[in-house]
Amino acid sequence: MGEHDIAAVLAIQEESYASELLESTAIIRQRLLAFPDLAWVAEDAHGVCAYLFGYRSHAGKVTPLDGAFAEPADADCLYLHDLAVARRAGGRGIGLALVQRLLDQGRTGRLRYSALVSVQGSQAFWSRLGYAAEAALDSAQQRNLASYGVPAVYMVKPLH
Template identity: 30%
Template sequence: MTAADLPAVHALAALIHPAYPEDAAVFAERLRLYPPGCRVLERDGELAAYVVSHPWLHHAPPALNVLLGELPARPTTYYLHDLALMPEVRGSGASVQVVGALVEQARNEHLPSLSLIAVNGSAAFWQRQGFESVEDQTLTDKLRSYGGDARFMMRRL
């Protein structure tokens, strides 16, 4: 992902995740803070998918639509903030490839896990990728802001 991709990323986010709006500044900040975790997939010259991820703190996922300011000096997990795919890319294996690349990125950072908040009924997909739901009462309010089916999930490396 480059700065030139950000308008298309923001537009795809609004299309794929309309119930979870985020300001364009959120995507720009994540790219500035951790470029290796921000990637795009193009098909026929158009943005077809993106992922935003970065090192973070275990059991402390960032709130939706919030600027981070900076990454932690001593991260304890690799956080997958957002993965969005156009319908025509789903089922192509692209998301499995992305997850594999993020696992490698987390290993390169010497982090023991990946974590995310699964929304829109995606928990089954993430389970197939090795993630497990984690019950944590301290996250109840934060998860509620993502909808009734939101699940905090983790994959240990």
């Protein structure tokens, strides 16, 4: 992903998510700048058709909605945040391909886990990829999860 892709990312985000889940241009830009190696887009004949942001974190740490990404010195987890595929590109396996690319990077980087927040009924998709709901979150992380304002499930999977 590059700076020139942000407008397309925002358009796909708006098409894909409920209004309470939309994140700002500034936070999208911050994420790209903080972790350019873990910010990916897919393109088809019409341009950007999907995107995925990831970053290195700790298992059990939930990023609040519109929260900035920051990497701890002792990261053990690849956090996937905000996978979206344009309607025109649905059903082609593009989202899965982006996820696999980031998971491969996490394994190469010797991270032990991958985690994410599932929203909008996506829990079955993530479960098929080996993620499981993790309910044992401390109160601060429960508040971060609640910041999504919609039903949200924190999910984790081992990478090795």
